[in-house]
Amino acid sequence: MFDIKFPVIGLSPMDGVTDAAYRFFTNKEGKPDITFTEFVHVIGLCRGGERLWQDFIFHDTERPVVAQLFGAEPEYFYHAAKIVCELGFDGVDINMGCPARTVTEHGAGAALIRTPELAQEIVRQTRKGVQDWFETGEVTGIEDHIRARIPQMKAQRRMLAERNAVPFKHYSQGDERSLLPVSVKTRVGFDSIVVSDWVKYLLEVEPAWLTIHGRTLKQLYAGQADWDAIALGVQTVDGQFPVLANGDVKTYDDVQRVLTHTKAQGTLVGRGTYGNPWWFKHVQQLKEALAAGSPVPEMFTPSxxxxxxxxxxxxxxxxxxxxxxxxxxxxxxxxxxxxxxxxxxxxxxxxxxxxxxxxxxxxxx
Ligand SMILES: Cc1cc2nc3c(=O)[nH]c(=O)nc-3n(C[C@H](O)[C@H](O)[C@H](O)COP(=O)(O)O)c2cc1C
The missing domain is CATH 1.10.1200 (Non-ribosomal Peptide Synthetase Peptidyl Carrier Protein; Chain A)
Incomplete structure (x- = not known):
């Protein structure tokens, strides 16, 4: 998973929150190990919805930056994956966790937990899109007027990069072809915890990593995230790929607790970063403390x-x-x-x- 030192501590995708400006400042004032965009619908992307393309604006400081897709149509994941590659992202993540009715009634998001064969096919088609783009550089399934958005987006990224010059580590220039990892973010079940059975389906299609949010769809965002259920998912994956634990991680102490509890290889932080682009400022010290078994550092508070x-x-x-x-x-x-x-x-x-x-x-x- 790129060259990130475990444990991975990253910014979770949040629709309506982690837009380009939010991601930019979260990466300027601190530095998550990995950053995800808001989720974008595969059909909307291929048909060129203006707002959706806006969600995919990013700045090079965010690297490695992963585009998140959702939908229920494998053929559109194939084309959308190629667009993501062409836009210069570092990874493609598939949303299998969104509980919103507008998403699940179309069979997407967390509804995929109930249709595991479809979920598997989506992973396969996404990976095929990535592979075909890597070999040919071709973007398919979109009309020419939409294709014209791609160079515009790249120019916008360069403009942002030049104007907001901040030191950062390059993972990719975004302009040369590389084989992007395909990952999945999901929940521990639909209306009850089925994490082991569900994860076994995902094992068969080998995502590059898996993020597990410790709630079922039915729980929405209420109650406490069930870290025991995440631990069960980690056990089921059994080291075949990294698992990132997610849910109710708000402080550096929480990072230590969730990693100890679940044995996951990292964590994604969502709501804990609200109003706090400095959240990740001391994250490298945190990682060193975790490795050394010393007390976790204080979180940064700006003047x-x-x-x-x-x-x-x-x-x-x-x-x-x-x-x-x-x-x-x-x-x-x-x-x-x-x-x-x-x-x-x-x-x-x-x-x-x-x-x-x-x-x-x-x-x-
Ligand atoms: C407003 C909001 C929007 C979200 N949008 C997404 C999304 O687009 N994709 C996704 O995978 N998860 C989404 N999530 C779920 C979060 O990524 C995360 O899994 C969840 O909030 C639990 O983590 P936390 O307790 O650290 O916030 C969203 C959550 C919130 C609160």
């Missing part, structure tokens, strides 16, 4: 002036990438940034009612 600057920069990049109307999406991030500040009710109220970067500048002045 208020530094936090304000990041909030403003985040809002500016968000609007630049998605347009002025998208400012409303930024409000939740602003509220999260101040969620741990005591007596900040008035500030929070102003932030969630703000309508533009200019207003934000005034509020934070």
């Amino acid at each position: 208020w002036p530094a936090a304000k600057q990041t909030m403003l920069d985040h809002a500016k990049l968000h609007v630049e990438l998605k347009g002025p109307l998208s400012y409303v999406q930024m409000r939740k991030n602003l509220a999260w940034y101040v969620s741990n500040i005591p007596d900040a009710n008035e500030l929070r109220r102003k932030l969630v009612l703000s309508n533009s970067v200019e207003e934000l500048e005034e509020i934070l002045a």
Whole structure:
């Protein structure tokens, strides 16, 4: 799995949250070992939905950066995988865990736990798409006007890279062909825990790694993630590929606990990073402490002036990438940034009612 030193500690995909600006700042202020995009529907991608292509904007600092796809149509995974390769991503992840009814009623996301043969075929077709693209460089199944988006996306990435020059380690230039790993992210069951049986199906198609969120579909995001169930998944995989444990990891102590409990090779952190692009700042020290068996380091807390600057920069990049109307999406991030500040009710109220970067500048002045 790339050349990441275990345990892998990465940023989990979150639709409506881990967009390009969120990922950019999470990788600038800290450095997750791996970053995932929001999930993108395979048919929408092939048909050129503008919003979906926006979800696949990324910056080179995020590398290794993995594009996540969802759907229930293997033939579209084949074509979508080629697009992901051509856009210069470092991996393709398949969502088999989303519990949203709009997704599962079409047989996608966590519904695939109930149709394991279809899930297997999706992995095979995705891998075939990656392999065919690697051999031929051809993108198929999309119309010419959509194909024209690909060089535009690459140019946008270069523009971002040049303007926001920050040191980073190259995993790939994104312009030369490499055989991308195909991974899966899933849950421990549909309405009950069936993780062992389910994982056995996935073993047959050998994903490059597997992320297991310790909840069933029925649990949505409620209750505690079941780390015992994740441990069962790790046991079933039995070292054939890395497993990343996911769910309710909020602090560095949690990282240590989940890894000890599940014996997984890493973890992905989702909601714990809300309003905290500094979450991964001390992650390398954390990994060293875990290896040495010494106490985990403190998490980083920025000064208020530094936090304000990041909030403003985040809002500016968000609007630049998605347009002025998208400012409303930024409000939740602003509220999260101040969620741990005591007596900040008035500030929070102003932030969630703000309508533009200019207003934000005034509020934070
Ligand atoms: C708002 C939101 C959006 C999410 N979108 C995705 C997604 O697009 N793809 C995915 O695999 N998981 C998605 N998830 C699930 C998270 O990646 C993660 O599995 C879950 O939140 C549990 O981890 P956590 O407790 O660290 O947040 C989403 C979760 C949330 C809260």
